[in-house]
Each structure stands twice: as structure tokens, then as C-alpha cells.
Amino acid sequence: MAVAPGRRGPAALAWAALFLTAALAVDRGNFKTCEQSGFCRRQRSLKPGSSPYRALLESLQLGPDSATLQLINEENKVPLLLELWGLRGNMTRIRIDELKPLRPRFRVPDVLVAEPPAEQLAVTGRDEGSVELALGAGGHRLLVTAKPFRLDLLRGRELLCSVNARGLLLFEHLRPRRRPFSDKVSSSVGSLWDKIKSLFHRETPAEPPAAAAEDEEEERQGAAEAGGEGAKAAGAPADGSMQPEAAAPAAEGEAAEEPGAWEETFKTHTDSKPHGPASVGLDFSLPGFEHVYGIPEHAESLRLRTTEAGDPYRLYNLDVFQYELYNPMALYGSVPLLLAHSARRTLGLFWLNAAETWVDIGSNTAGKGGGETPQTDVRWMSESGIIDAFLLLGPTPGAVAAQYASLTGTQALPPLFALGYHQSRWNYNDEEDVAAVERGFDEHDIPCDVIWLDIEHADGKRYFTWDPSKFPQPRAMLQRLAAKKRKMVSIVDPHIKVDSGYRVHNEIRSRGFYVKTKDGSDYEGWCWPGSAGYPDFTDPAMRAWWAGMFAYEQYEGSAENLFTWNDMNEPSVFSGPEVTMQKDAVHHGGWEHRDLHNLYGFYVQMATAQGQVQRSGGRERPFVLSRAFFAGSQRYGAVWTGDNAAEWEHLKISIAMCLSMGLAGLSFCGADVGGFFKNPDAELLVRWYQAGAYQPFFRAHAHLDTVRREPWLFGEENTALIRAAVRQRYALLPFWYTAFYRSHRHGQPVMRPLWMEFPDDVATFAIDDQYMIDRALLVHPVTEQGARGVQVYLPGEGEVWYDVASRQKHHAPQTLYVPVTMSSVPVYQRGGTVVPRQERARRSAECMRGDPFTLYVALSPQGTAEGDLFLDDGRTFDFQTHNRFLHRRFTFASGALTARAADPSGAFDTPAWLERVVILGAGKPAAVVLQPAAGPETRLDFQHDAETSVLTLRKPGVLMADDWSILLR
Ligand SMILES: *[C@@H]1O[C@H](CO)[C@@H](O)[C@H](O)[C@H]1NC(C)=O
Numbered sequence: 001m002a003v004a005p006g007r008r009g010p011a012a013l014a015w016a017a018l019f020l021t022a023a024l025a026v027d028r029g030n031f032k033t034c035e036q037s038g039f040c041r042r043q044r045s046l047k048p049g050s051s052p053y054r055a056l057l058e059s060l061q062l063g064p065d066s067a068t069l070q071l072i073n074e075e076n077k078v079p080l081l082l083e084l085w086g087l088r089g090n091m092t093r094i095r096i097d098e099l100k101p102l103r104p105r106f107r108v109p110d111v112l113v114a115e116p117p118a119e120q121l122a123v124t125g126r127d128e129g130s131v132e133l134a135l136g137a138g139g140h141r142l143l144v145t146a147k148p149f150r151l152d153l154l155r156g157r158e159l160l161c162s163v164n165a166r167g168l169l170l171f172e173h174l175r176p177r178r179r180p181f182s183d184k185v186s187s188s189v190g191s192l193w194d195k196i197k198s199l200f201h202r203e204t205p206a207e208p209p210a211a212a213a214e215d216e217e218e219e220r221q222g223a224a225e226a227g228g229e230g231a232k233a234a235g236a237p238a239d240g241s242m243q244p245e246a247a248a249p250a251a252e253g254e255a256a257e258e259p260g261a262w263e264e265t266f267k268t269h270t271d272s273k274p275h276g277p278a279s280v281g282l283d284f285s286l287p288g289f290e291h292v293y294g295i296p297e298h299a300e301s302l303r304l305r306t307t308e309a310g311d312p313y314r315l316y317n318l319d320v321f322q323y324e325l326y327n328p329m330a331l332y333g334s335v336p337l338l339l340a341h342s343a344r345r346t347l348g349l350f351w352l353n354a355a356e357t358w359v360d361i362g363s364n365t366a367g368k369g370g371g372e373t374p375q376t377d378v379r380w381m382s383e384s385g386i387i388d389a390f391l392l393l394g395p396t397p398g399a400v401a402a403q404y405a406s407l408t409g410t411q412a413l414p415p416l417f418a419l420g421y422h423q424s425r426w427n428y429n430d431e432e433d434v435a436a437v438e439r440g441f442d443e444h445d446i447p448c449d450v451i452w453l454d455i456e457h458a459d460g461k462r463y464f465t466w467d468p469s470k471f472p473q474p475r476a477m478l479q480r481l482a483a484k485k486r487k488m489v490s491i492v493d494p495h496i497k498v499d500s501g502y503r504v505h506n507e508i509r510s511r512g513f514y515v516k517t518k519d520g521s522d523y524e525g526w527c528w529p530g531s532a533g534y535p536d537f538t539d540p541a542m543r544a545w546w547a548g549m550f551a552y553e554q555y556e557g558s559a560e561n562l563f564t565w566n567d568m569n570e571p572s573v574f575s576g577p578e579v580t581m582q583k584d585a586v587h588h589g590g591w592e593h594r595d596l597h598n599l600y601g602f603y604v605q606m607a608t609a610q611g612q613v614q615r616s617g618g619r620e621r622p623f624v625l626s627r628a629f630f631a632g633s634q635r636y637g638a639v640w641t642g643d644n645a646a647e648w649e650h651l652k653i654s655i656a657m658c659l660s661m662g663l664a665g666l667s668f669c670g671a672d673v674g675g676f677f678k679n680p681d682a683e684l685l686v687r688w689y690q691a692g693a694y695q696p697f698f699r700a701h702a703h704l705d706t707v708r709r710e711p712w713l714f715g716e717e718n719t720a721l722i723r724a725a726v727r728q729r730y731a732l733l734p735f736w737y738t739a740f741y742r743s744h745r746h747g748q749p750v751m752r753p754l755w756m757e758f759p760d761d762v763a764t765f766a767i768d769d770q771y772m773i774d775r776a777l778l779v780h781p782v783t784e785q786g787a788r789g790v791q792v793y794l795p796g797e798g799e800v801w802y803d804v805a806s807r808q809k810h811h812a813p814q815t816l817y818v819p820v821t822m823s824s825v826p827v828y829q830r831g832g833t834v835v836p837r838q839e840r841a842r843r844s845a846e847c848m849r850g851d852p853f854t855l856y857v858a859l860s861p862q863g864t865a866e867g868d869l870f871l872d873d874g875r876t877f878d879f880q881t882h883n884r885f886l887h888r889r890f891t892f893a894s895g896a897l898t899a900r901a902a903d904p905s906g907a908f909d910t911p912a913w914l915e916r917v918v919i920l921g922a923g924k925p926a927a928v929v930l931q932p933a934a935g936p937e938t939r940l941d942f943q944h945d946a947e948t949s950v951l952t953l954r955k956p957g958v959l960m961a962d963d964w965s966i967l968l969r
Helices: 011-017 038-045 192-200 213-226 397-408 431-443 474-483 503-510 540-548 593-615 648-663 682-692 716-731 733-746
Strands: 053-062 066-073 079-087 091-098 121-127 130-135 140-145 150-155 158-163 264-266 269-271 280-287 291-294 313-315 337-341 346-351 357-363 375-382 387-392 421-423 450-453 487-491 524-527 530-533 562-566 624-626 638-640 698-700 771-773 777-779 789-794 800-803 809-811 814-819 827-830 833-837 853-858 865-871 886-893 896-901 914-920 928-932 941-945 950-954 964-968
Touching (some): 038 357, 038 375, 053 121, 053 130, 079 121, 079 140, 091 397, 158 387, 280 387, 291 375, 291 648, 346 397, 387 397, 397 733, 421 716, 431 450, 431 474, 474 487, 540 593, 562 593, 648 682, 682 698, 733 771, 733 865, 827 853, 833 886, 853 865, 853 886
Parallel strands (some): 421 450, 421 698, 450 487, 562 624, 624 638, 853 914
Antiparallel strands (some): 053 066, 066 079, 079 091, 091 387, 121 130, 130 140, 150 158, 158 280, 264 269, 280 375, 291 337, 337 346, 346 387, 357 375, 524 530, 771 777, 777 827, 789 814, 833 853, 865 886, 886 896, 928 964, 941 950
């Protein structure tokens, strides 16, 4: 849950404001605009067209797998080092750092799964103004133009992407702090170039002395003092809420070079910026592309908009109270991956930087007549670190997904239960409440796998403890759940109550594991428990210690069926700037929080997942839900869209938000069903259950102040509708689980935009009210109040789709008007696919283990279909470590359905058998014959519905593990 609105200021004020519920929208003033973020303002004030950078072609060196080249800023003579790689699998990596930085600049660790394998580069062309390199086997070439510096990535004669074509490379070199100048405030804004020059200004010679830290710093300091012109303070920013630097108390009489360069103030918070300006920015031009996606998390449509008229999209993990929709403001998580798609190709840009980042998107066609070749321009701006950019060259959407997965890893395979339904609320009050809620599911025959406990379960918000009066017997409670094959999730947030009577705090403090202030003391901020410390999750020793806390003997009252929710891990700091940690706080290795802010939540989830794995001796798969995330978080569990609201627009945008996260690798995404803030009416709640049942992570959750909304509290009719929706989810669990397995293996998103499956159908490019689950199901949830019907677009030239409810066949492409009632959830199975289901209603996913299967075979116009099924124990790593799994493939062709191993390396004992086959789009056969792997042929009973062309085969009775064929004669 989020901090309430509130003016920044005394912590107590923010705390008091938690109890105000009047404000119904985000207080934008709590969060910076680009203009209020010093580096964003500086970067953005650089306009296209006159890059001062020149590539020193004579410095080109080819290493065994990379090329290096120096770039020189001709205004200030600061040299940069450009490194280029042609990575295996159609990727190019571009890294730019200072050749001799004053001190090392932050490079993002732990996000790449490995150093990506590179291919040998070769020089294939050269003249005085350019060099051309061949980038390995993909046939891609890189043209380096010296002046102004520019990179063009080509395949054949096609230009795929240009780097710095607009000349927006801006690399603020590290510099010593200057002495004040007598006239430090110039009266008016100087020429643009004066401003820009001042950013680069340095008095050192073109070839700086070898970087020998302090000596050199002194040398430069001296040079800077001797220097004359240099810094020019631009006029005070237009926005009154920013204090002009001249008015800010300048430390030791030192002056800033530019407002915000060495110190900046936002509301009541001053960022000391001891290392000065260090931002990096670069532009990428994408000819031929009009549609770009990704860079979650924003409450935004799937297709990104151009940002020229307003703020860029911001990536800075923040706890935003009651976020606004269709807005570029930052939210809880960040993945700096942008995708561009056209009917011809898909590209990805991965900007590996964990500092505050803004992304500007420009287009030459937006709002214009056309005629021109479309082009999208993307500009990345980050506050510190280096430029480390990966161009993922596709050419297909699936190839880009695989390329990104090869860099940052794939979705962890969730335990099966985690794909079931989760019941959460802030808060379930006590053990009796938990028992009553759980009983409610059984009384109303609604499946449920997990009951969640929010912050009130702990003793005074001391995580890893239980409130002694409300939860006196946690183990007994967990055992009662386990007896019903259900689980529990308890919240463990990263803010640790400062309390000398709290063991967790004492241990973290005595081991020196807290994040430090710039002065070296333990950093403290205000959060749920009051004054709190923030463990330094960037420290591997801290993470190891934290992981150890999940051992059963450490986390008292825990058990095998207790899993974890990491909330507030942006981190949320009620008393901090923009409700988060001060950027000058200091982490392990001396890095500033500024450098790695967007990684904090990633590490919290990593350490927690590690703890769960460890407590089982490495055998059981973890389940951890995280609110904050970064690139690579998919390796550690699930994410959700944070504190949404019980509004129809929030229901609608949950689809776009999860699609964006899926494109960025985070397949296990969901939104709070019902909406976190405010109270949904019955119609909205039912529609949300119906939509949530078809999203990867399916959890109902609600704010402390909302009225109770367990599924049976809205009258019998609505209970029945919710029951039906949840049961639809459970019937499809084998399909979801198989989709997650393939996502885990190959990196394709489970919930995906239509254009991933129909990449050349332009009509799909902006659709985000419907989507695909894997490649087989198209879902168009009803997200309009009072809807009587929805318009469903069925894509695919020459394809057919089957309405899952009516089994009616539709030809594509077409837009279908589908009348809906309250029980309708428009879902279509694509012709040519096989979907496995388990159709017996049970209490929980675990109760379904061993249940028989039904295969839904939807025939293509050619009379073919294909699908698969993954089965294992649903909870351990044995599928990986001992090949204990079944991966079966079902193929229908020439009137025969056959079952074979999709992956013969696996074996798994299961009594599960095939109880039914439903073939959609089939004629009536004379006879149906089963050929088991061993034993005689048998005839199968069948029923054919001539009106719908549905053929139902009863009781084939074969084991899911066996090979067999069913022949229609
Ligand atoms: C690399 O790109 C080429 C040409 O675009 C394509 O044919 C090939 O399949 C791609 N390889 C991978 C691994 O994506």
C-alpha cells in the first residue's frame, strides 16, 4: 500500500496524512517534472543538430570480441571511450564511458545473467570520415561516422537504427568542484550553446594525465581555480518550486556551475550531490517505425505516445499515491527496455542504467499527414552511471523477446499454486478472520489457493514477527491451511523498525548492513513502523543474511506453505524526497543511492526468493511478489501494478500495464482485483474477477478503509458470477502452467499483445483492450460499465477462431460485435491450437493434481492443430535438476490426433489421464478409434453436434504420460 497524499515535510505530517482519504488523485506536486529534475532539464535543453562529438577513427582497436574507439568532445576536449560488440543472436552492444573518469562510474551489476557472448568483428570499409564494421553472423554492419559522431546500424541496404544521428549525446564528465565566481548569476539566459558548453567545461588538457585519483583531482582543482570563464549560471528555472541555486546555501562558499549541478532542492529536500553533474544521454533514430512499446512501469496505453509536448516518460521507482492514468509519471518499477515494431520488423533498445532515467519519444509522423517515411526518435537520459545500450535486432517480436531473455533471464517458473486465485486484504484481522474467510470459499464452492496477510499481521510492523494477540498461533493457522492444500503469504517489507528491542533491527545495525547517510551514519526514514532503517540489499553479505532470515527457525511461526510479499521496496520513505530515499545516501562499495535507485527493489526480491529456496535446502521453488522491479526481476517472481483504484478506467488499464510488463520480460503480472482504493460496486467487481481470471497473477486486494468484499458478499447472483470466473481460471491452469513453462524456457511473454502473434497486421498495433494468452487464446474482457456488447477484432488472414463459450466458429480477419451479459467473458481459441484443461472443480490447485484432462482441439481451416502440456510436481526444481517432468505434444493432422513427447528428456509419474477430447470445427466421423502405444485398438464413444461442428470423444482413458493416437474414420 502507498503512503497517503501529503505535503512533503515533517515526517509526522506525512504520517498523519495517511488517514486522510479525501484526495482521489495523485498529488503531482510531490513528484518532479523533467524541468524540476536538474539533469533532465540540462539534458533536454540540448537541442538536436550540432553534436560536439567526433570519433577518433585512428584510435579504433579491434579486440577478440569488441572494438574500441575514442570520442572527443570538441568543445571541452574530454575524451570518451566507445566500446562496440556484435553479440551472438543479432544484438549489438554500445558502451560509452569516460576514457579517464575522475573516479569509476557506476556499472549495473547482477542484471545480466552472464557476459553476453560476442562475435568477432571485422573492418569492412574505411575512408577518412568513416569506418564500417561487420558484426558477426547476422549480416549486420555498423557504420561509424567521425564528424559529427554517429553510428548507423545496417542490414543489407536497410538502415535499422542510427545512434546520435540527432546529436543528443551528452555525457557529463566527472569534475572537481569549483570555487565561486564573483558574478555567479548572469542576469538572463545566455545562448543555448553557452549553457551546454558550461556543462562540459574543463580546463584540463586534451590528453588528461593517467587517472591517479586524488593527485589528479587536486591538479584539476587547481586548474579549475585558475580558469576564468567556465561556469555560467543560467537564469533561475521558470518553476517557482525549485529554489534557484544562487539562493540556496552554497557549501563552503562554492558555487554551482549551473543550477542543480552541485546541489538541488525539491520542496523541502536538498540533494547534496557531492559528485556534481554526471548525467548521460543519447538518441536513437528508428527509421520505418511508428509504434513503440515497453519501458514499464507507466499507467499508459500499450502503445507509447510521443512526449515532445509534455514530460518524457520517467523511470524512477516511486510509491505514487493514487496514480493518474495515461500519464508518463514514474511508478513503482522500471524496465529500461523499449520495443519498436512495424509490419516488417521488430527492434528492442535496452538501456542498462539503474539511475533516474527519462525517455523522450519523438515521431516525424505523429499528427501529420503522412507521405514521409515514418521515423521514431528515442532519447534516453540518466542521472549517472554510463551508457550501456543493447540494440536487439529481431527481426521478429519473438526474436526480440528471446534476445532480451538471453541478456536478463527468463520468467521463473512459478509454483503451480501461485497461478491459482489469491485472496488478500489490508488486513485480515486475526486468526479467526482468516479461518472464516477460508471457510467462506469452501461454503461457496469457490477455489482459492492463498490467503494473504498485510502489514497488520506483524507485531507493530516488525516483519518476521506476528502480532501476539491477533496471530498467537501462526503455525497452527498455517497447518489448518495446509490441511486444505492452501497457502499463505505474509508481507515482509524492507523498512525495518528502529527499535532496540527488535532482533532484526539489532542484527542489521550491528552488522553494519543498513544503508548509510552521506555522513556515514545509519540512514533512517519514516515508514509504516515509524522510524525505520533500510537494509542495504545491494550488499551481497546483507542479502545472504536476509535470505537466512527465512529459515524456519529464524522466521518463527513460518512453515513450508508460507510465502512472501515484498511491498514498499522502491524503497518507499514517507519522509523522503518524492517519498523515497535521498539520492546522496550511500550503499555498499561507496555508491550513491542515485546510481542504483531502480535496482533496490530488484535486490529485495532477489534476496527474499533466495531465502525461500534456501529454507528448503534448495529444493522448493519460491513465490515472492514485489511491487518494485527492474530489468531481470522476472527471475525472482511476480509483480503487480500497485495501488490502483476501484474504477472502470483502472480495470481497463490493467491490461495495457501487464502487456507492457510482459513485453519487458515480466510475465507474472497482475492488478489488484476490485481495485485497491475505494469500493467497487458489484458490477465492477464481477467484471474485474472476469478480467483478472485471464491475467497471469490473479489476486484480489483492498485498502484498509474499504468495505469488505469477499466474493460472497454481493448477493447470490454475483457470487455465482464470481464463482464461474474463478472456476474458468482453474480449468485453464494446465494451459497457464504450460505457457509459463515455455516462457521460462524461451522468454516469450505469457500475456502478449496481438501484434506479437500477428506481426504484419497493422490493425493490431494499437490494440490493448484485448490480447493473447500464449498463442492460443484471445481474450477481450468486458471493461465498460453497463456494457451490452464489445467489438472484438479477430486477426489473422485466412485464420479461424472459436468462441470458447458458444463454440461458434468465426473467420478472420474481422471485427465482431459480440453481445454480452454479466456472465460473458469473450474468449476465443485460435484455430490450429490444442488447449488442455482440467474441468473438475476443486478447492485449490494442489487438489487438482492427478485429475483427468480434457483437450480442446481447435482445427485450422486446413484441419490441423497443435498444442502441448507441461506437467511436473508443481513445486520443486526437480524438473530442472532431475528431469522430473512431462512435456507432451498433441498434433492433429489428416484426421488423427497424436500424443508424443515434446521433450523426451523428461519423465514424471502421474496417474493423470485423458477423460475427454473436444474437437472444434470437425465433421462427423463414421467411427473413432484409439490406438494406444501398446495393446489393441479400441473404438471410442463420440457425439457430434452438426450445428456447431463440435465432436466430443468420451473417455479415451489413456494416461497423459503415454503415446497414443486417435483416428477419425
Ligand atoms: C538474425 O537476423 C537474421 C536476419 O534478420 C534472421 O534471419 C535470423 O533468424 C536472426 N537470428 C536470430 C537468432 O534471431
